[in-house]
Amino acid sequence: MKIRIYNAKILTMTDGIQFFEGELHTEGDIISYIGKDKGDGNFDREIDAKGNLIMPGFKNAHTHTAMTFLRSFADDLPLQEWLYNRVFPMEAKLNPERVYWLSRLGILEYLTSGITANFDMYMKTEAIASASIDSGFRTVICDSINNFGGTVEQMEKDFDSFNAKDPLISYHLGFHAEYTTSIELMKELSALANRRKLPVFVHNSETKNEVEGCIERYGMTPTELLDSIGMYNYGGGGYHCVWMSDKDIEIFKKRGLFAVTNPASNLKLASGIAPISRYLKENIPVAIGTDGPASNNCLDMFREMFLVTGLQKVSTMDAEACDAAEVLKMATVNGALAMGLKDCDTLAVGKKADLIEIDLNQPNMQPLNNIAKNVVYAGSKQNVKMTMVGGRILYENGEFFVNESPEFIFKKSNEIIKAMSNE
Amino acid sequence: MKIRIYNAKILTMTDGIQFFEGELHTEGDIISYIGKDKGDGNFDREIDAKGNLIMPGFKNAHTHTAMTFLRSFADDLPLQEWLYNRVFPMEAKLNPERVYWLSRLGILEYLTSGITANFDMYMKTEAIASASIDSGFRTVICDSINNFGGTVEQMEKDFDSFNAKDPLISYHLGFHAEYTTSIELMKELSALANRRKLPVFVHNSETKNEVEGCIERYGMTPTELLDSIGMYNYGGGGYHCVWMSDKDIEIFKKRGLFAVTNPASNLKLASGIAPISRYLKENIPVAIGTDGPASNNCLDMFREMFLVTGLQKVSTMDAEACDAAEVLKMATVNGALAMGLKDCDTLAVGKKADLIEIDLNQPNMQPLNNIAKNVVYAGSKQNVKMTMVGGRILYENGEFFVNESPEFIFKKSNEIIKAMSNE
Numbered sequence: 001m002k003i004r005i006y007n008a009k010i011l012t013m014t015d016g017i018q019f020f021e022g023e024l025h026t027e028g029d030i031i032s033y034i035g036k037d038k039g040d041g042n043f044d045r046e047i048d049a050k051g052n053l054i055m056p057g058f059k060n061a062h063t064h065t066a067m068t069f070l071r072s073f074a075d076d077l078p079l080q081e082w083l084y085n086r087v088f089p090m091e092a093k094l095n096p097e098r099v100y101w102l103s104r105l106g107i108l109e110y111l112t113s114g115i116t117a118n119f120d121m122y123m124k125t126e127a128i129a130s131a132s133i134d135s136g137f138r139t140v141i142c143d144s145i146n147n148f149g150g151t152v153e154q155m156e157k158d159f160d161s162f163n164a165k166d167p168l169i170s171y172h173l174g175f176h177a178e179y180t181t182s183i184e185l186m187k188e189l190s191a192l193a194n195r196r197k198l199p200v201f202v203h204n205s206e207t208k209n210e211v212e213g214c215i216e217r218y219g220m221t222p223t224e225l226l227d228s229i230g231m232y233n234y235g236g237g238g239y240h241c242v243w244m245s246d247k248d249i250e251i252f253k254k255r256g257l258f259a260v261t262n263p264a265s266n267l268k269l270a271s272g273i274a275p276i277s278r279y280l281k282e283n284i285p286v287a288i289g290t291d292g293p294a295s296n297n298c299l300d301m302f303r304e305m306f307l308v309t310g311l312q313k314v315s316t317m318d319a320e321a322c323d324a325a326e327v328l329k330m331a332t333v334n335g336a337l338a339m340g341l342k343d344c345d346t347l348a349v350g351k352k353a354d355l356i357e358i359d360l361n362q363p364n365m366q367p368l369n370n371i372a373k374n375v376v377y378a379g380s381k382q383n384v385k386m387t388m389v390g391g392r393i394l395y396e397n398g399e400f401f402v403n404e405s406p407e408f409i410f411k412k413s414n415e416i417i418k419a420m421s422n423e
Numbered sequence: 424m425k426i427r428i429y430n431a432k433i434l435t436m437t438d439g440i441q442f443f444e445g446e447l448h449t450e451g452d453i454i455s456y457i458g459k460d461k462g463d464g465n466f467d468r469e470i471d472a473k474g475n476l477i478m479p480g481f482k483n484a485h486t487h488t489a490m491t492f493l494r495s496f497a498d499d500l501p502l503q504e505w506l507y508n509r510v511f512p513m514e515a516k517l518n519p520e521r522v523y524w525l526s527r528l529g530i531l532e533y534l535t536s537g538i539t540a541n542f543d544m545y546m547k548t549e550a551i552a553s554a555s556i557d558s559g560f561r562t563v564i565c566d567s568i569n570n571f572g573g574t575v576e577q578m579e580k581d582f583d584s585f586n587a588k589d590p591l592i593s594y595h596l597g598f599h600a601e602y603t604t605s606i607e608l609m610k611e612l613s614a615l616a617n618r619r620k621l622p623v624f625v626h627n628s629e630t631k632n633e634v635e636g637c638i639e640r641y642g643m644t645p646t647e648l649l650d651s652i653g654m655y656n657y658g659g660g661g662y663h664c665v666w667m668s669d670k671d672i673e674i675f676k677k678r679g680l681f682a683v684t685n686p687a688s689n690l691k692l693a694s695g696i697a698p699i700s701r702y703l704k705e706n707i708p709v710a711i712g713t714d715g716p717a718s719n720n721c722l723d724m725f726r727e728m729f730l731v732t733g734l735q736k737v738s739t740m741d742a743e744a745c746d747a748a749e750v751l752k753m754a755t756v757n758g759a760l761a762m763g764l765k766d767c768d769t770l771a772v773g774k775k776a777d778l779i780e781i782d783l784n785q786p787n788m789q790p791l792n793n794i795a796k797n798v799v800y801a802g803s804k805q806n807v808k809m810t811m812v813g814g815r816i817l818y819e820n821g822e823f824f825v826n827e828s829p830e831f832i833f834k835k836s837n838e839i840i841k842a843m844s845n846e
Contacts, residue, residue: 072792072794072800073792075796078741108786264733267734268733268736269736270737270741270744271737297800297801298787298800299787300787300801303729306726310687314689314693319500319501319691323498361830362535363829364535364722364804367494367837369495369840374494377498378720380721381787381803382535407784410789414791
């Protein structure tokens with residue numbers, strides 16, 4: 001399949017925020033050309049972008065996709081109660097088929113928000129991978145081993161098998177969180193990470209309660225504890241990173257760790273506001289995640305982007321904090337790098353064709369004083385005209401081009417929730 | 424024009440959050456029927472809502488619509504610098520024609536977000552009214568007299584003439600803010616409000632700086648000062664209300680004043696987080712505004728709704744704060760009441776047909792565990808399938824049904840900005 005997109009404003013993200021007027025071609029799953037000419041290619045399809053923006057797809061750097069089943073199911077509750085009394089009992093009823101359909105539902109929503117890859121930490125990983133492959137969507141699975149399930153031995157096997165499975169699927173070492181995982185299990189995982197020289201990702205310092213509990217248990221913050229057992233020797237990062245000490249920040253700098261921020265979830269569960277401005281000053285790379293739909297409740301990178309900058313501005317009382325260019329980098333390039341997707345970070349010849357078309361011919365994108373600021377401060381799902389993953393258009397003009405109709409996927413997910421509620 | 428909408432989930436907002444499955448008819452600009460039957464009517468149009476949600480349109484209870492020209496023009500700046508060095512110099516170049524087209528642009532965006540009326544505080548009020556009437560949109564103009572322009576004498580004339588002008592237009596007394604208005608002018612306005620027994624609206628306690636300045640000037644907070652000169656004797660309210668003292672809150676309670684919150688603007692300009700939970704506890708009615716697109720930068724009630732609840736949860740560290748039902752009431756009923764639109768607040772026979780269709784057949788609205796929570800926590804402009812004002816469909820399935828094409832309005836607004844930048 002060869003596709004030509006012309007008459008476009010192209011933001012490659014290879015060199016900061018620079019817009020290039022021209023065209024972009026894809027061949028198979030890669031970008032084959034970016035420039036001013038049509039070239040001599042015969043194309044299967046030619047798309048007039050009508051002056052719209054073509055840019056790298058957003059990378060959702062932390063989520064639990066299949067938690068769509070808990071959307072608006074238990075809101076207005078603090079994290080610990082929400083997790084232990086509502087989420088865990090329902091999750092016990094999940095099986096691979098259920099996770100498959102619930103993930104399919106979440107992937108549809110990613111496409112509407114211009115998200116072309118997710119960093120998915122959830123159970124029933126075979127089902128997650130199938131859901132992504134069947135949707136044509138790119139997923140990086142993060143293991144979520146903890147005291148309630150999973151072994152390090154299996155994680156190593158999964159690491160090898162999932163990374164060899166399909167070009168759309170990759171796999172990272174990970175565990176749920178310090179407060180759900182024994183020190184023995186963490187040490188075993190750290191040994192694997194060191195033996196294979198691999199990064200590890202984990203929920204880290206999401207709530208004040210979590211950090212205080214860890215200090216009580218170990219006399220150290222979660223970051224200090226993990227560093228003390230060598231968990232972060234080969235990189236990785238923390239999801240949330242709301243309550244980080246100066247020493248934690250030093251460790252993140254030293255180890256080159258990613259802070260993956262999830263602002264909507266942190267508001268909704270009253271967890272706090274992550275000190276993103278501080279991370280930027282310290283050159284800690286920041287990526288953005290939606291977290292799962294149970295705690296957000298949507299999967300919308302536009303809302304997250306506005307929150308990242310807005311919350312920094314208000315929490316530091318500095319309206320200059322965390323500008324639009326920084327936020328766009330977090331939502332695209334940094335997300336890809338955190339997820340190990342080195343060929344999905346920018347638009348360049350030879351990179352994967354994971355890209356989106358943003359409709360600038362909408363009232364919220366006018367006038368065109370500053371396109372990058374328009375996207376970050378005023379953008380919305382309604383501006384996503386097209387979402388392409390690996391050279392395949394999966395969403396365009398409000399229509400989905402994936403196996404099974406959205407109506408069928410909605411029906412399946414509603415049936416699953418009804419069955420789970422009755423069990 | 425008689426329209427039948429059937430196969431709908433109807434949220435009337437007459438009795439809290441209750442969904443009714445049935446149909447709604449309109450005749451002219453009013454709702455003529457809500458119930459289970461088709462009745463014997465001949466309809467000009469019959470719409471199958473396919474199980475989607477029909478609810479009252481959102482009321483944007485504080486904005487400066489024509490400031491679309493400053494969208495993404497001067498961001499990442501604190502309020503005082505932004506206002507005095509960037510906004511005011513550009514605003515000096517506005518004329519009625521410019522305000523007309525810039526307002527037309529903003530109205531298009533309101534329609535995409537399911538907003539059916541705005542409370543618009545801006546200059547060149549004849550042009551604002553024309554823009555709304557030509558769009559079929561409902562606007563409540565709030566006067567914005569201050570030291571730089573406007574007289575109380577003219578305000579009284581405008582009050583009478585605009586309120587008699589067109590069913591889509593109404594008018595409220597108002598002034599810009601204490602810090603831009605002399606005490607003589609405020610007293611003159613208060614005398615008018617008392618003579619005519621009218622409510623007054625004003626930017627009130629938006630920034631800490633504003634409150635401190637007022638205390639320095641008068642030994643009182645803005646709310647205390649206004650109350651001391653009788654400004655609030657017949658009601659009204661404050662826009663923003665971020666920095667309110669206990670005594671201010673007492674005055675708001677005593678006078679039955681509305682607190683109109685603008686959370687996105689308060690984040691972006693680093694103004695602060697308004698204590699909405701406190702207002703709810705004190706039974707102060709809260710409405711929601713987007714503020715102008717220069718300080719937001721979009722006109723999106725979904726983003727505001729999530730921010731209202733999310734910011735309360737995180738700032739009070741209470742995940743139960745300010746639930747979805749409260750927020751929906753603020754965005755619809757309370758907004759209408761603040762704006763004096765007593766016949767646009769709920770869906771009931773005889774009320775104005777100002778309503779919207781929310782597409783529930785979208786991934787972010789599935790599953791249907793709780794529709795109200797889905798709308799507040801997960802909703803987006805992309806879910807607005809139809810926006811009707813006064814019985815006329817102005818936006819449906821991404822198309823606008825107003826005079827002039829969106830492309831023409833975009834072109835005009837870009838031309839205006841170019842001309843203003845070159846002057």
